[in-house]
Amino acid sequence: MFSRSRLVAQAVALAGRRTMASTAAETAPKAAASADYKTMSVKVVDGIAVVKLDCPGPVNTLGEQLMADFQSVYSDLSSNSSVRAAVIMSAKPSGFVAGADIQMIQKCHSAQEATQLAANGHVMFNRMADGPLPLIAAINGEALGGGLELAMSCHYRIATDMPKTKLGLVEVMIGLLPGGGGTQRLPRLIGLDQALPLMLTGKSLQAKKAKKAGLVDELVVPIGLGLNSAGQNTVDYLEKCAIQSAKDIVDGKKKINRDLTIASAKGLKRYLTNDFKYTRDIIFKKAREQVMKSTGGKYPAPFKIIEAVEAGLDKGFEAGLRQEAIGFGELTQTPEADGLMSIFFGQRACKRIPKQFGKVDKPAKNIAVIGAGLMGAGIGEVSMNRFDVTLKDTSPEGLARGQEQIFKGLNGKTKRKTMTPFERDQKMTAVHTTLDWKHFNKADLVIEAVFEDLAVKHSVLKEVEQHIPEHCVFATNTSAIPIGEIAKASKRPERVVGMHYFSPVDKMPLLEIITHEKTLPEVAAIAFDAGNKQGKTCIVVKDVPGFYVNRSLAPYMAETMALAMENVPAERIDSVMKKFGWPMGPISLADNVGIDVAGKVQLYLTQHLGNRMIGGDPALLGEMIDAKFHGKKTGKGFFLYDKKGKNQGLNPEIEGLIKKYSAGRIDSSGISDEELQMRCVSRFINEAAFCLQDNIILSPTDGDIGAVFGIGFPPFLGGPFRFVDAMGADKFVDMMNGFSDKYGEQFKPAQILVDYAKNGKKFYN
Ligand SMILES: NC(=O)c1ccc[n+]([C@@H]2O[C@H](COP(=O)([O-])OP(=O)(O)OC[C@H]3O[C@@H](n4cnc5c(N)ncnc54)[C@H](O)[C@@H]3O)[C@@H](O)[C@H]2O)c1
Structure with a gap:
């Protein structure tokens, strides 16, 4: 025996310790009955306490009140000899616990304060894990972040085998580390090799995979409709199963043994990953290299996660917890966590239909998609879970192509085991x-x-x-034609709206809902609601050329083209912008979108934005289109591509073309990385500011969410408006004015920025 789980060794020892069963079938424990818990209820069934978490609001979060209530409930239960074990579950069918209360974390004004917050959590979770009362977490829906840390502090986990049941330590996505003991308990439960990637990416596991990994001990199959809804029946059944498991554990009928012997394949693997320092060090080294490669070192949280896990496995559980608390405290004070938390809240805000559109009385249930091409098939695919879907095209070949695309998408899920082949075929x-x-x-x-x-x-x-009923809404996914123009052909233009998806539809999270002058508020609300149900984050945008995302992107692209024409190599532009935090350099982006498409958009927006589009001559893209340098899809654009679409370096034929457009321009080959970045990014931000000023977008939050989710504006910066707030509008405007003097009027800052600079205002309070 070499790998001991302190959590469970305790639980094994607990079995049979509490033998005095309550005689009453269902009662509330004495102390608990008198207490007024705001976030949970407690009852006792046959000696097993059932604690049901029920925070005010739609989801449970691990906040101050829940922790205080739980401490008190736990004390009562563990000192009550008639209680033999406790089941912890959610009273909400929606989920277990969605995570820690982020606002509670944001209230910490220093690293020390946040470190103390984590340390307080550790005391509670250690008490649970090391205490004599056997604890069973019964999980239905999401157990994320602090929710999973709570569940991991229990001795046994039972979960419903439903797609919505997900377990994960997702803190890295808001720039933090799991601060409730997660960095220590997860590797001990499922092994370093499985735990580290989960914590570093923030990915969660569905119940079946969690069971296979060793994070869940028992699965409960969902049951169907009865007197109650299928969801409620499943939760009731989960409760029953959890109570039975609790009884079996205390009666010694069910053994929890997580010790692995080196003689088994699993045991040997665990020994090599967790206990043998040599191989463990290799895993940490590789993890650091991988994080550096994928994030460019822009995100501190993954490194702090590795540090805490390493400390725990090198120096022991307590030392690991100390390192975890320190890392947590430090991360809470970083601008990266600020930016990512702001995106988190922004995304949540964008799930609510804007007030001015009112409530949706008759939400869409049947969706018909016309055109089974790349976008139509994608829209069909994301609609399948929540809608009755019809897909129409003009030819059988077109339809078959669309169906194949959907099948490929679903089959990917089958391969990843998040969907059974039966479910895939049923959906098809x-x-x-x-x-x-x-x-x-x-x-x-x-x-x-x-x-x-x-x-x-x-x-x-x-x-x-x-062919459609009177109430039906007509939405167009046009990328550039004004919605008002399209609506002119309609008998009822007030029921026409834009729904601008991004490609590939199944992966890109943003949806722009575009209202033209006559669109009724209820029509916008129906489109918004449908977008939400398709899993999209929606922003409402006015019907202007380029809508919001492409409109803001165009001056940025014009600036990168200008730099290319000022003798800055395309590879350098791409690499410097990636260093800034963009997922892809702008030159590669143009090649990926397609020079034919990007070229048309640049020309079109040049007509509408005038001086704000000054930069690289769009005629270059025109010449590239004529030469069939359409980018990745034709194997040639600014770069060359092999058959697999891998970049093979600069297209030699493009150099001559660019040279032609360099004549009469300044030479910027010696420009610093920072100035290059700021020249490009400031053009994006300035156009986004014009959009806010001209009411094209509803709020800075919409602008930030649109930029991050639509085009990959670096998430750790929180979006263009957060960026200005962090820098200070005054400094931003000074910078723009400096660029304006040096490079031209395309850098003239939007009036809203000038006003904010003058009044010391911020977009967010
Ligand atoms: N491709 C993108 O990245 C992207 C992004 C956002 C928006 N859009 C917009 O989405 C729309 C579709 O683009 P796509 O890339 O899917 O094009 P596509 O060429 O892949 O597909 C168009 C489909 O529409 C079908 N079709 C044409 N006329 C039809 C008709 N009268 N009735 C039924 N079906 C018909 C075609 O057979 C084809 O299957 C365009 O307006 C485009 O601008 C595209």
Whole structure:
């Protein structure tokens, strides 16, 4: 025996210790009955206490009140000899515990304060794990962050085998580390090799995978409809199973033994990863290299996670907890955590339909998608979970292509074991496919994704209106045609709206809801609600050229093209912008989007934004289009690509072209990395500010969320408006004015920035 789990050794010892069962079938413990818990209820069934977490609001979060209530409940239960074990579960069918209360963390004004907060949590969780009362976590829905740390401090975990049941330490996504003992308990439970990637990426495991990993001890199969809903029946059944498991554990009928012997394959692996320093050090070294490679060192949290895990395995559990608390405290005070938390709250805010659109009385249930191409098939795929879906195209080949795309998407899930082959096939057959207008008479929402051509869109709109019911909303996924122009062909333009998805639809989280002058508020609300149900984060945008994301992106792209024409090598532009935190350099982005598409957008927006588009001459892109240098898809753009789409270096034929456009321009080959970054990024931010000033977007939050989720503005900076707040509007405006003097009027700051600078205002309080 070499790998001891202190948690469970305790639980094993506990079995049989508490033998005095309560005689009452269902009672409340004496002390608990008198206490007024705000976040939980307690009852005792046959000597097993059932603690049901129930915070005010839609989800449970681990906040001050819940911790205080739990401390008190735990003290009562452990001193009550009639209670033999306790089940901890959620009273909410929605989930177990969604994580720690982030606002509580944000209230900490120093690293020391936050370190103390984590240390207080450690005391509570250690008390649970080391205490004599056997604890069973019964999990339905999400057990994330602090929620999982709570569950890991229990001696046994039982979970419903439902897609919505997910377990994960997701803190890295808000720039933190798991501060409730997670960095110590997870590697001891499931092994360093499985624990580290989970903590470093923030990915969560579905119940079945969690069971396989050793994080869950028992699965409960969901049960169907009865007198109650299927969800409620499953929760009731979970409670029953958890109570039974608790009884079996205390009666010694169920053994929890997490000790592994080196003689087993699993035991040998655990020994090599957790206990043998030589191999463990290699794992940590590789993890650090991998984090550096994937984040460019921009995110401190993953490194602090590794530090805490390493301390725990090198120097012991207590030392690991101390390191965890210190790392947690330090991370709470970083700008990166600020930026990421702001994105977290922003995304949550963007899940609510803006007040001015009112409530959705009749949410869409039937969606019909016209055009089974790249976008249409993607829209169909993301709609399948929550809607009855019809997919229409003009040819059987078009339909078959779309179906194949959807199948590939679902099959990926099957391969990753997040969907069974049966579920995949069931979903595939549930989609109605049609070449005519079958099923359109039931449609509540039609989403058009046909060719980007006004005449085609007009003819589709006119025809569809002959087949849809009066209430049906018509949404177009046009990338650039004004929604108002499309709506001109409609008998009821007030029911026309834009739903601008980003490609690939199944992966990109943002959806722009575009309202034209006549769109009714309820129509925007229906589109917003549908987008939410498709899993998208929605922002509402006015009907202007480029909408929000592409409009802000265009001056940024113009600036990068200007730099290329000022003798800055394309590779350098890409690498310096990636260093800033963008997921992809701008030159590669143009190649990925397609020079034909990007070129058209640049030309189109040049007509509308005038001087704000000054930069690289868009004629260069025109020449590239003529030369069939369409980017990655044709193997040639600014860069060359092999058959697998891998970058093979600069396209030699492009150098001559760029040279042609360099004539008469300044030479910026000696520009510093920082100035290069600021020249490009300030153009994006300035245009985003114009969008806010001109009410194209509703709020700075929408602007930040749109930039991060639509185009990958570095999340740790929190978005363009957070960026200005962090830098100070005055400094930002000074910088823009400096660039304006040096490079031209395209850098003239938006009036809103000038006003904020003058009044010392911030976009966020
Ligand atoms: N591709 C992108 O990255 C992207 C991003 C956002 C928006 N969009 C917009 O989405 C729309 C579709 O783009 P896509 O990339 O999916 O194009 P696509 O060429 O892949 O697909 C268009 C599909 O529409 C079908 N179609 C054409 N006319 C039709 C009609 N009258 N009735 C039914 N089906 C018809 C075609 O057969 C084809 O299957 C365009 O307006 C485009 O601008 C594209």
